[in-house]
Each structure stands twice: as C-alpha cells, then as structure tokens.
Amino acid sequence: MKIIDLSKSYVSVKALKEINVEIEDRGIVALxxxxxxxxxxxxRIIAGLEKPDEGSIKGRxxxxxxxxxxxxxxxxxxxxxxxxxxxxxxxxxxxxxxxKEGLKMVGLEGFEKRxxxxxxxxxxxxxxxxxxxxxxPEILLLDEPTSNLDYENARIVEEIIKTQTSRLVxxxxxxxxxxxxxxxxxxxxxxxxxxxxxxxxxxxxxAKMEETRLFLSGKxxx
Ligand SMILES: Nc1ncnc2c1ncn2[C@@H]1O[C@H](COP(=O)(O)OP(=O)(O)OP(=O)(O)O)[C@@H](O)[C@H]1O
Ligand SMILES: [Mg+2]
Numbered sequence: 001m002k003i004i005d006l007s008k009s010y011v012s013v014k015a016l017k018e019i020n021v022e023i024e025d026r027g028i029v030a031l032x033x034x035x036x037x038x039x040x041x042x043x044r045i046i047a048g049l050e051k052p053d054e055g056s057i058k059g060r061x062x063x064x065x066x067x068x069x070x071x072x073x074x075x076x077x078x079x080x081x082x083x084x085x086x087x088x089x090x091x092x093x094x095x096x097x098x099x100k101e102g103l104k105m106v107g108l109e110g111f112e113k114r115x116x117x118x119x120x121x122x123x124x125x126x127x128x129x130x131x132x133x134x135x136x137p138e139i140l141l142l143d144e145p146t147s148n149l150d151y152e153n154a155r156i157v158e159e160i161i162k163t164q165t166s167r168l169v170x171x172x173x174x175x176x177x178x179x180x181x182x183x184x185x186x187x188x189x190x191x192x193x194x195x196x197x198x199x200x201x202x203x204x205x206x207a208k209m210e211e212t213r214l215f216l217s218g219k220x221x222x
Pocket of ligand 1: 011033037039040041042
C-alpha cells in the first residue's frame with residue numbers, strides 16, 4: 001500500500017500534511033508521535049472512515065479499525081461479534097463456530113452470553129479485536145489498543161497482535177517499549193507531518209532525524 005501526498009484539515013487544524021509512505025503488505029507497523037500528531041486521523045483514512053482532502057492511497061486493502069475505546073452494543077458478547085458476520089451473509093451455524101473460535105483467539109472462551117457493556121475495559125478491547133479479526137481484513141488497525149489496559153490484558157493483546165502474521169497490523173501507541181517488542185516498522189508523526197519511517201531496527205538504532213532520536217529516547221517531553 002502506498003500513501004501519496006495525503007493531507008487532511010479540520011476547521012482550524014491541519015491534521016495531516018502531505019504524508020508519503022509505502023507500507024508492506026504484512027507485518028506490524030507502529031504509528032508513534034505526540035498527542036495530536038495525526039495518528040488516529042491517518043488510521044481513520046486508511047480504514048476508509050474519513051476522506052483525505054488531497055492525496056491518495058494506492059493498492060488500498062480491506063481494513064478494519066478497532067477504536068481506542070472499544071464500541072460495544074448493549075447486548076450479548078455473541079451478538080456483538082456475530083453482527084458483522086451476519087451482514088457478510090454468513091449462516092448461523094458458521095457464525096456460531098466463528099464466534100467460538102474468535103473468543104478463543106482472545107482468551108475469552110465461554111463469554112458468549114455475557115453482556116458486552118458490562119465487561120471490563122480489557123475484556124471489551126479483546127471482544128472488539130475478535131470481532132475485527134473474524135472479518136478477516138487485510139489490514140487490522142488498532143488505535144492505542146492497550147492504553148487503558150492493565151499489564152495482564154495488555155500482554156494478552158500483544159500476544160494476539162503477534163499471531164497476526166498473515167496480515168498487516170497498524171497500531172498507534174505511546175508505549176515505546178511496546179513498539180520495541182512488536183513493531184517491524186515504525187512511522188513517526190509530529191504535528192501532522194511524517195518525520196521519519198522505516199524498519200523498526202533502523203529507526204531505533206540509527207534514525208536519520210534528530211527529532212526522531214529525541215522522541216525515541218523518551219526525552220522529548222517539553
Ligand atoms: N473530527 C475532528 N474535528 C476537528 N479536529 C480534529 C478532528 N479529529 C482530529 N482533529 C485534530 O487533528 C489533529 C490530529 O488528531 P489525531 O486524533 O489524529 O491525533 P493523534 O496523533 O491520534 O493524537 P493522540 O495521541 O492524542 O490520540 C489534532 O489537532 C486534533 O485536534
Ligand atoms: Mg489518537
């Protein structure tokens with residue numbers, strides 16, 4: 001997938017400024033950058049939830065986004081996960097086994113009858129990931145998937161992410177240790193600009209831009 005000259009403005013802010021980057025079909029790409037740098041906006045555009053003002057995406061792929069705060073319908077976990085599959089025209093029997101399989105993938109076996117809204121934040125996040133995975137998107141977009149989770153849930157979510165070797169996973173995060181653990185490539189945004197992008201090792205060991213080095217060193221607070 002190639003992102004070409006992508007720009008997006010809101011009323012008083014340029015959220016993305018001429019973003020150019022090529023992203024491999026597989027792997028785990030971490031989107032990093034300070035608050036307001038454009039991470040969520042870029043993912044929303046890749047997911048097709050938002051249109052850019054300018055620019056294009058070449059070789060666009062099917063994408064499903066999981067939001068920072070998982071969106072749950074006030075009904076059973078089963079129905080929450082089954083919904084998308086029903087829309088896709090799957091049969092009930094097929095849906096039933098898919099939901100079971102999905103819940104197993106995220107370590108929530110037997111949760112079918114629970115009320116999704118009443119689950120803990122971490123459990124809701126995992127249900128949302130199961131729901132997204134069962135749609136079998138070529139790109140799974142995860143917006144700060146572990147930022148509200150405790151250590152154990154974050155660890156489980158990271159393990160799920162690691163198993164997704166047949167697709168592209170793009171995740172935004174403020175956790176640089178997580179980037180180190182998971183990412184095959186890193187995209188660093190700041191003020192809507194792409195400062196630097198490349199393989200994770202290169203970005204961490206020998207970033208070209210001083211801004212990138214500063215950010216990754218964790219010293220870029222002020
Ligand atoms: N719907 C919107 N309307 C107006 N401004 C928006 C909208 N969405 C995003 N913005 C602005 O665009 C800029 C980029 O926002 P975005 O949410 O993409 O940043 P982010 O990198 O995801 O930040 P964070 O780390 O806080 O999640 C910010 O200045 C934000 O205020
Ligand atoms: Mg965001």
